[in-house]
Amino acid sequence: GQSLEQPSEVTAVEGAIVQINCTYQTSGFYGLSWYQQHDGGAPTFLSYNALDGLEETGRFSSFLSRSDSYGYLLLQELQMKDSASYFCAVLYNFNKFYFGSGTKLNVKP
């Protein structure tokens, strides 16, 4: 089976840096993705890591350690519009995704 753990809620102030951790137990692991979802909206793709290391895309970075079954999403220079839910998702058995329960990020002025 698949299991993912991520914090349920995180609060940070505008301009700050926040890290959202994700640990997983997965069979047939291919990679770890991160998605952002605003209230009432659909998830949007942020990043995908198949190999160990850090991937940077603008203000967002994602990290994966396959040996530790661990990854994180790093958001820098937080903006109010970053307030949303962030889901880590494992890609397993080549073409299936299992989503974590999501982390609600509250950005305060």
Next chain:
Amino acid sequence: GAVVSQHPSWVICKSGTSVKIECRSLDFQATTMFWYRQFPKQSLMLMATSNEGSKATYEQGVEKDKFLINHASLTLSTLTVTSAHPEDSSFYICSAGASGRTETQYFGPGTRLLVL
């Protein structure tokens, strides 16, 4: 960029009726699409994998006779909720990977179903 549309965005129906939800990839072809269900403040749960030209693959616990999936073309998959009941009320979302890249999924805007 890759765009996925869903129709309708909202549907309210009476208990016992069937509801069809369409998922279209607008600017790319998708041999595989995925259907998810999301309850309020919960995660996305994969319901089934829709395969063009063949039968859908359902996740454990999802009734294939209740949630009928048809992937008739490379740009269209449909989910029909048959004999809907109030417990089927949820947010249904489809996704597809462009250019065969499963690791990057593009999600439709979702369909909110309310069964009275």
